[in-house]
Amino acid sequence: MIGLDSPVVAVLGDSSKKRKAIEERLGLRTVDDLLHHFPRRYVKTGELTRVEELREGQVLTLSGRIVGSEIKTYRDRRNGRPAFRVETVLEADGPRLTMTFFAKAERVAQWNARRLAPGRRGVFVGKVSSFRGQWQLTNPQMVLFGDPGEDAAQLSLDAIHEYYPIYPLTKDVDSWDIQRAVAFALTVLDEFPDPVPDDVRTTYDLEDVRTALEWVHTPRDRSQIARAQRRFRFEEALVTQLVLARRRRALRAQGAQARAGGGGLLAAFDARLPFELTAGQREVGAEIEHDLAQPHPMNRLLQGEVGSGKTLVALRAMLRVVDSGGQAALLAPTEVLAQQHHRSIVALLGDLAAAGMLGGAAEATGVELLTGSMTKAQRTAPMSRIATGEAGIVVGTHALLEEKVLFADLGLVVVDEQHRFGVEQRAALTDKAGTPPHVLVMTATPIPRTVAMTVFGDLETSTLTELPAGRAPIQTTVVALAEHPGWFERVWQRVREEVGKGHQVYVVCPRITGDEPEQGETDQLDLDEDGNAVPAERPDGGLAAVEDVAPQLSEGPLAGLRVDVLHGRMAPDDKDRVMRAFAAGDVDVLVATTVIEVGVDVANATAMVLLDADRFGVSQLHQLRGRVGRGGFPGLCLLVSRAEAGTPARERLDAVASTTDGFELSRVDLEQRREGDVLGKSQSGFRSGLQNLRVLRDEKTITEAREAANALLDADPGLARVPELAVAVARLEESVQADFLEKS
DSSP states (O other), X not given: OOOTTSBTHHHHOSOHHHHHIIIIISOOOXXXXXXXXXXXXXXXXXXXXXXXXXXXXXXXEEEEEEEEEEEEEEEOTTTOOEEEEEEEEEEOBSSOEEEEEEESSHXXXXXXXXXXXXXXXXXXXXXXXXXXXXXXXXXXXXXEOSOHXXXXXXXXXXXXOSEEEEOOOOTTOOHHHHHHHHHHHHHHOOOOOOSSOHHHHHHHTOOOHHHHHHHHHXXXXXHHHHHHHHHHXXXXXXXXXXXXXXXXXXXXXXXXXXXXXXXXXXXXXXXXXXXXXXXXHHHHHHHHHHHHTSSSOOEEEEEEOTTSSHHHHHHHHHHHHHHTTOEEEEEOSSHHHHHHHHHHHHHHHGGGGBXXXXXXXXXXXXXXXXXTTSOHHHHHHHHHHHHHTOEEEEEESGGGGSTTOOOSOEEXXXXXXXXXXXXXXXXXXXXXXXXXXXXXXXXXXXXOHHHHHHHSTTSEEEEEOSOOTTOOOEEEEEEETTTOTTHHHHHHHHHHHHHHTTOEEEEEOXXXXXXXXXXXXXXXXXXXXXXXXXXXXXXXXXXXXXXXHHHHHHHTTTTTSOEEXXXXXXXXXXXXXXXXXXXXXXXXXXXXXXXXXXXXXXXXEEEEEETTGGGSOHHHHHHHHTTSSOSSSOEEEEEEEOOOTTSHHHHHHHHHHHOXXXXXXXXXXXHHSOHHHHSIIIIIOOTTOOSSOOTTTTHHHHHHHHHHXXXXXXXXXXXXXXXXXXXXXXXXXXXXHHHHHHHO
8 A cells, every 4th residue: 555654666666766866866755755846837738838038058848849850861970880860840939949869770760750740749858059050959858748658658648737747856857757656646545634624724715635736736727726835835834833833832831030120220321321212222122121021031033224223222131131130141143243242232331331340330230251262261250250140241152052151040142143043052041041031032134024923933023123313324336347347446446535534444255265255154146946056157266355355455456555354264362453453443444254244333434345245145235234334424335246237146236236125125035045045944943944835925824824823722732633733743843853953
């Protein structure tokens, strides 16, 4: 008996080469995996496929009609014997293509010519090439419609209706290999357990799983495809939302110590602020204070534009917790950012950060910095003050997660830049507190509502939208060297002009030296229609690297200006020295990698030049741009790129140049990228990202699934009445847990 759990070979036949490719490269190990490997698109078999323009090397999949086949004889140059080829002309809606089939024996050539008789239709796949001014389809593969007996060994033609499915493929596997195995599986399987309960299907008008599988793989019309796809997207959204809702409920059930204040530290800080909080900062501050006063842990995502004042909101929450007798930890993704946060918190607090020191205020607390590069001797005193509770606020990197770091009473964890931290780091800090601490996650990468619901579904969301007074507009221009190579010289003239006005400039490169990227960074890649990464072309002379660009500028177009460098491979003391020098105005031009992406705050920096800007993603470009225009002076951002007009890379840059609205750009970012990567492991903890669901396209489906998930858990917290659904939820929870164990 073949069942859903049977190995995929049960419906594949005996080709060991194809079996290995399907199991290992496509990851389809069971019949159930195969049935959930859905077509990426469909070719309409009843009409000729529209072919616009042909390009050398392009892979075509089309529905076409044969208009002529001719057998030609030639002499095989290797052995001098006669050989045969069938030249066939294929017609689509557009240019005609020729196909050539070689045969050593005349009877094979005659058989091919009969199969490829004029008028016969089929689906054809091959690579386009040009030979003697004619377009060819080389090494074509095909499914021919007509006499089923002739092609029975190749395909179950009964299963082909008006729409022929085209599947995501890998080397050695063709669409018809998958189609034939799926068609066979659908005829021999009797039982199709359905994870979506009957009442949920009725409420949301969804097909049962058997119908949906038949419609998605062997559709008769467009409406069947649409309804089947909607059903599977809803199922994925429902399982995801159940996992997140169970997480939320488990967190609430854990209990936490309410942190409702008591001391006078926050009041003293507010009284000394030299400016008014924005309405948004006051509103979000009130939400956080309400959460902190509850007997269950706060789990809140604070998102806002670059420069919207998130750090101030987080600091006020930290002071509230210190007032209640607890400690607060701020976890930053890089040492540069941790040092910057530490400096700015100490500066904001003034004598309120000088507990136990001469001149310290009566309400003061201690602020400590802990990073991985500090020596054992440098860490001893801070770790002691953290363990005794003298340090109310602790700023650090991953070093805070080490077992040796002990807190007296950790009440709040603030995580900066969530896209650099996974769920496991959050969990490790949570383990350091006796009761679960309250958690506040800050991100300057704005997140559309459905992404927040899908990725950070276990977090409540607060958003800061207004920028504080003093933020100036930023002009962004794409410097398109493909069309205007002469503009490059003008870039450095603009840099000189900014420095001449007394301002400072960042020059950002995608590499440190040679082809070495910053730690943890990868180039932004574009994807083909199968979702596979298309390798970006290497420009002549390689990509801009900090250690090459800085001397070139010092000795060339920026000679006489004070140029320095900053990247992640420098010693921590050197990084700190450079940042302090830049902040103090002792450096005119800072040539850096993306280490300056978040949190670096130098009010006098007004311009940024991004070299090979197409190597950065949309959100990253927006983040980097946010480093300028912070001191009330207009900002300038120049995106230098060799990307050609009309390419995805150029579209990305044009989008960033067209708006400074981070929420709009985050939608562009998601539309351009495979969302599993956007939501990737680092953010959601989900091993494979999303399979069928797209958070922008399927906003309504995700909202409905969240509603259904909450109703199911309210009625049946253990999902005992829906065992099939409980299995699917447990499987996803295990994959999240497996990921956690793998990385911890």
